[in-house]
Amino acid sequence: MKMKLSVLIPLLVLLAIIDLSQAQVKTSLLDLTNSIGSILPSLSRPANHSRIFYAVMFDAGSTGTRIHVYTFIQGDSAELPLLDNEMFHSIKPGLSGYADSPEMAAHTVRMLLKVAKKTVPRLEWKRTPVVLRATAGLRLLAAEKAQALLEQVQHVFDESPFLVPDNSVSIMNGTNEGVLAWISVNFLTGHLKAQTKKTVGILDLGGGSTQITFLPKLRKTIGSVPVDDYIGRLDIFNSTFELYTHSYLxxxxxxxxxxxxxALGAEGLEWRVFKSSCLPKKFRDKWTFGGLTYQVSGHPDGYSGYKLCYQEVLKVVKGIIHQPYELEDSSVFYAFSYYFDRAVDAGLIDGVQGGLLEVRHFKKRAKEVCNKMTKNPPISSFLCMDMTYITCLLKDGFGFKESTVLQLTKKVNNVEASWALGATLDHFHNLKIH
Incomplete structure (x- = not known):
């Protein structure tokens, strides 16, 4: 019997630390880890009796709803906890895609909650908070439609076996979105510690909004902002970080x-066709976003290509995006979400590893895709428009040099790069963002 037990315990521990990425997860394996989950904490608990706890954070974005189930180890209560594991899963479309049928939105959340039930040991359910924060998709909706969606989600949470905190379902403001994403990435890269001297900036490109957040080195960067809401302050470890941050809805x-x-805010969608030089000449199709369907096409008798496309997207950026006084070459910026996805689609980086890219690489690839659309149709008819927009946003929007190097990433230390982890840390530790 002793022999069998000595073999069983390492086996259980091994199962517990296997990286269950969303592409690899099988239901049977989830069932297995769930069934042994309740005894794992006692097996893997560190000698100092650190506490293992869980949190469930929903990211309700404009193009999808994502669930993050975090496992933390809390040692010294004054310090931030260690992140032991993340279970991630997503469903498309986002909640805003169900603006006229909020019951369907509730169904997607109910489906995703099954992931939490499989991941969190049953004995921990009533102690595990479940929170949903919606972003630009719901900010762009009419207030009454957004509220109807949130109420449906609240019903699902209230029926669940998890801990439902006050204000568990809400729309997040853009400033918090940028600051929380900055917290996530700096926590995962080890920069969010007492007496931090060096941090990294973040560039997040969602479906409805985009965020930039970094810790300036020059006072003039903060002093030259157009209005005060370009400044986010974060109190942690008896220090205040004064961040340059903004979200562009x-x-x-x-x-x-x-x-x-x-087409933004346009009427007559059932009969209008919206055309662009950024689309292949002979392209015509229907495209849906935020629960609305648009007829879109190229200019069949006109011109297409990078130069004309750039002039079109420039109108979306010029005079809207503020250029920070300082974008130091020495500052490292992590770029994720659609920055990463489109760089993968364009063949610039590996879809798993990510990689370093200069801004000029986006520009070069945008030119190639746009100017060869007729001869070599891209994998997505929107790739020319998207790559050109990203180029314009970085150069003419934020004012990055073409030689600026960005770290394109989807995950940092096997954890999704997003604001969700920062929001979870804020929930537990009240990081005082203002």
Missing amino acids: GNGLMAARLATLG
Whole structure:
């Protein structure tokens, strides 16, 4: 019997630390880890009796709803906890895609909650908070439609076996979105510690909005902002980080497509066709975003290509995006979400590893895709428009040099790069963002 037990315990521990990425997860394996989950903490608990706890964070974005189930180890209560594991899963479309049928939105959340039930040990359910924060997709909706969606989600949470905190379902403001994403990436890269001297900046490109956040080195960067809401302050470890941060609603990739096409807020969608030089000449199709369907096409008798496309997307950026006084070459910026996805689609980086890219690489590839659309149709008819928009946003929007190097990433240390982790840390530790 002793022999069998000595073999069983290492086996259980081994199963517990296997990286269950969403592409690899099988239901049977989830069932297995769930069944042994309740005894794992006692097996893997560190000698100092650190506490293992869980949190469930929903990211309700404009193009999809994502669930993050985090496992933390809390040692010294004064310090931030260690992140032991993340279970991630997503469903498309986003909640805003169900603006006229909020019950369907509730169904997607109910489906995703099954992931939490499989991941969190049953004995921990009633102690595990479940929170949903919606972003630009719901910010762009009419208030009454957004509220109806949130109420449906609240019903699902209230029926669940998890801990439902006050204000568990809400729309996040853009400033918090940028600051929380900055917290996530700096926590995962080990920069969010006491007496931090060096941090990294973040560039997040969602479907409805885009965020930039970094810790300036020059006072003039903060002093020259157009209005105060470009400054976010974060109190942690008895220090205040004064961050340059802003969220641009309507400048996410999908909203920018609409603005480029002249379709943002347009009427008569059932009969109008929205045309662009950024689309292949002979292309014509229907495209849906935020629960609305648009007829889009290229200019069949006109011109297409990079130069004309750039002029179109420039109108979406010029005079809207503020250029920070300082974008130091020495500052490292992590770029994720659609920056990463389109770089993968364009063949610039590996879809798993990510990689370093200069801004000029986006520009070069945008030119190639746009100017060869007729001879070599891209994998997505919108790739020319998207790559050109990203180039324009980085150069003419934020003012990055073409030689600026960006770290394109989807995951940092096997954890999704997004604001969700920062929001979870804020929930537990009240990081005082203002």
